[in-house]
Amino acid sequence: MTCVPSPGPRSPGRVTADEALTRVADGDTDAFTELYDMLSPAVHGTALSVLRDPDHAAEVTQEVMVEIWRTAPRWDARRGTARAWATTMAHRRAIDRVRSVQAQRTRDQAAIDADRPRAFDVVSEQAESNLEAQRVRHCLGGLTDTQREAVVLAYYDGRTYREVAEDLEAPLPTVKSRIRDGLSRLRDCLGVAA
Numbered sequence: 001m002t003c004v005p006s007p008g009p010r011s012p013g014r015v016t017a018d019e020a021l022t023r024v025a026d027g028d029t030d031a032f033t034e035l036y037d038m039l040s041p042a043v044h045g046t047a048l049s050v051l052r053d054p055d056h057a058a059e060v061t062q063e064v065m066v067e068i069w070r071t072a073p074r075w076d077a078r079r080g081t082a083r084a085w086a087t088t089m090a091h092r093r094a095i096d097r098v099r100s101v102q103a104q105r106t107r108d109q110a111a112i113d114a115d116r117p118r119a120f121d122v123v124s125e126q127a128e129s130n131l132e133a134q135r136v137r138h139c140l141g142g143l144t145d146t147q148r149e150a151v152v153l154a155y156y157d158g159r160t161y162r163e164v165a166e167d168l169e170a171p172l173p174t175v176k177s178r179i180r181d182g183l184s185r186l187r188d189c190l191g192v193a194a
Helices: 017-025 029-051 054-074 082-115 119-141 145-156 161-168 172-190
Strands: none
Touching: 017 029, 017 054, 017 082, 029 054, 029 082, 054 082, 119 145, 119 172, 145 161, 145 172, 161 172
16 A cells, blocks of 8 residues: 655645545545545554554455445534544544454453363372372271272172172161161261262
């Protein structure tokens, strides 16, 4: 994009940006060419100061100049000059671009993070599991030998009460009582609510 120097004092026959914008609002395409030459350097400079990226600034400049062409009838000279109106549009559009780019980066990072294995979470879960296993082993150590044996056979070996009774050569009601009492003591030791 070439930068056109800002015009000096107004020479006879040369129009101002305000006059050109008024003509553009009436549909004058030649006036838009003049207006483009007058305002695009200021629009580009404003966009570049916000975006710091020449390619994005060039895109914003084009978007703003097209918007000026489409919305020229909305410009009100009582509220500001054509240059102020154009640079305000450029500033707003550049801010929108920054937000859009940042939102896209955030979405991209979230997608990358979702696809990435979570080593930290795995380590954390493994550490918690190890701590929990240590607590259970400690609490199992607090049971009587007969309670511990019955609980381990039933819950770690996956045997039924009847199979536990057969393995321990003990009556079924006795085995059920040992398991119930053992689980009650484990619950108390682990601080688990019944």
